[in-house]
Amino acid sequence: MDPERVVYPLMKYVVLGPAMRVAFLPQVSGLRNVPRTGPVILAANHLAFVDSFVLPLIVPRRVHFLGKNEYFTGTGMKGQATATFFRGVGAIAVDRSGGRAAFDALDTCAAVLERGDVFAIHPEGTRSPDGRLYRGRTGVARLAMRTGAPVVPVAIRGTDKVQPRGQVVPKPGRIGVRIGPPMRFAGRDDGMPRGKVARQVTDEIMEAIQSLSGQEYVDDYAPRPAETP
Template sequence: MDPERLIYPLMKYVLVGPAMRLAFLPTVSGLRHIPRTGPVILAANHLAFVDSFVLPLMVPRRVHFLGKHEYFTGAGARGRAIATLFRSVGAIAVDRSGGRAALDALDTSARVLEGGGAFAIHPEGTRSPDGRLYRGRTGVARLAMRTGAPVVPVAIEGTDRVQPRGRAVPKPGRIALRIGTPMDFTGRDAGTPRGRAAREVTDEIMEAIRGLSGQEYVDDYAPRPENGS
């Protein structure tokens, strides 16, 4: 058996999960909207680095998400420990450099869904610099239309307070997750140029997230940090 599959329940139910619940006292609503089996895309806003751990550890399924290749290639015992931590909570390494990076990420995500898994994505593509919700990138729509997986919108709240930009370790504080109803985009690109369909679908997903989060919406892409994180 894959050793990371053995580590996963330890992380979620014994170590990281309980510690996160104790530190953040999370409230989670709408869990019933996440299918217990079968492919599903969890599309969430992105306020802090810790979001990528909060979502997989707070929902009742093993959730995969993409992580920077650098998180898996660190040297020494510390590097190996970080890589094991990321893999154990569902992260999949992806190289974001080079011309094929976006296609490779899409292919990797599609394989998770085609295998019946749950996949989490932040359509904004990077953390919000100011707490507002920014325009979504179309990868989430292309993934949904390619695989037929339903999209479940998710609003994360409070993680920007427990882990402001520049803070490596989150501090205790309250966070919340609000989970919306599944959205089905099967066939949305039939008879419509794929690029236009992807844009329309992405905008609908972002509007659903905005409705859950109450964030002010910015019809522009969020600026990426200079360090690429």
């Protein structure tokens, strides 16, 4: 039996799911906006590392998301256990070195959607350094137009309080998740410059996320951790 198929239900329904409900008392609204079948892109704001686990544990479908390659390349029993855990909860290894790797990551995301599954993405590209919502990167729009998958905007709240930057283990506290109605962009780039349309679509998605989260919007890209003062 594939160990990853065992890890997923174990984590979601036996270990992490119940533990999260006790520790975070999540307030969830709009869950019905997530289509029960077919490809879906969940586009969420990004406040803390734990965000990547919140959606897979709350949404009643298996959710895939990108995880840095280092989570999957460790050696020994610990490395193997870490890789199995991340694959089991829906993470997909990605090389974040840029260049060709970015296109390969887009292909990987598209493959998830093309087989009718759910993919979660944080359009900001990195965690917000100060709780504000930053300009989205256009990968989410390119993915939506390429696959025709609807984009469901999501606002996560409170995770920056339960897991402040630099804190490895989250602490108990209340979090919230608000899910908006699906947005569809299939064919939006027909006969139009793809780059320009991708920017417009991404801005629309970020506006939808901002309306759900109530965050102050910053029309600039969030600095990567190494760039943060």
